[in-house]
Amino acid sequence: MTPSFASARAAVRRGRIVTAAALAGMAVVYLLALRYTPVEAHQGLAQKIFYLHVPAAWTALLIFSLMGIVSVIFLWLHDERLDLFAEASAEVGLMFSAIMLTTGPIWAKPIWGTWWQWDPRLTLTLFLFFLYVGYLALRSSIHDPLERGRFSAVVAILGMLLVPFIHLSVYLFRTLHPKPVVLKPSAPSLPPEMLRTLLVAFGVCLALYLGLVMMRYGAGVAERLRDAGGEAGEVPDAA
């Protein structure tokens, strides 16, 4: 499908529907977290932030890995749609890492007794945030779309490999975070209600990512067409 203003508009429209559905899903997650899941014995109600914090963290990490993989393919195929997808993903990923960085300290204060701790996973999320910001800063300071695509792809690929190194190196310090409770070789050690709510929340975050990326992707396509059309003297059809 060749990009056109009509297809860009369609992508934005579809994105709006998915985003609205995801936001409704987020309301359901809140209801489930407050009414369906049991109150955690040691942490009390403070633990409820888990249902936003952990899915946001997973989503931010997943988006960054996805950007890295898409960037490898972009450098190979030079399809600008991949670059637009990576750009859209970076902006949404920045949002999720901001959610994770704000909910983290709010949760840490009552439970660890401190807003901030140089714990491996918290530090990792901080660097994920820095990487997203650096990626977007680089993009916004390059005018030529081809050069912008190649340069930012290089940063995304290097960043994807930096993430495990940050984790490894900060681990040589010390950790306060609980041991993994879901993603581990044995069965998850969560009550089933909590696990189900967590998975629903993760699904909702993924849907939110999808919806926002579709909207941003459509806007990106329209932007490119406008810039290209401006050079060729072509007038975009009325919105």
Added chain:
Amino acid sequence: MGRALRLALAIAGKDLRAELRSRTAFLSAVVFAALVLVIVNFARDPTALPALALAPSALWITFAFGAVVALNRAFAVEREHAALDGLLLAPVPREALYLGKLLANLAFVGTVEAVALPLFVLFFDVPLGHALGGLLMVTALATVGFVAVGTIFSAMAVRTRFAELLLPVLLLPFMVPPIIGAAGLTSRLLDGRPWSEMHGMLRLLVLYDIVFVTLSTLLFPAVMDE
């Protein structure tokens, strides 16, 4: 391979000859490193914290910022008079160009470090003695890692607006694993801890070097394509 290495050495030689002839960049970088050491010393409460306790941090803050300043210059010189276009037109594989630039940057950063290290020993009254060999090895391992990434970022940043600002924003996150490893090793070396406590961090440095030198060499052509 032999030809690529010869070309890389020729490019590195060209850069270093240009540095030697003007010396301004090198002298500024050395003075900058000395100033960072001074600032770290005075940004400390002398009644609460002895200078030696802060020594590993001071050393690695200095090396990190010194390297950023040095790397900012690496491709800025190529930009003037469109020298980079000349290099790209020459029948030089991009990988050899990267390797040449990497070697020149390593020589430049390494020389700054070589001057900063005695100053560090002097300012912070560090009993280096037995730790010198280990510290040189750790410095070499850490420097190779972040200069490898810094070389490719410097090539990109120079072609953007705000190059001087963008390079540290991109590069400093990549400096964190080598700095954590190197600073940890430095304090253990100065304390005379046994080698068994250093395996993990040494492995981290070596692995980082292998991954990022390889990856940067592979990705450099994407930065240089016209």
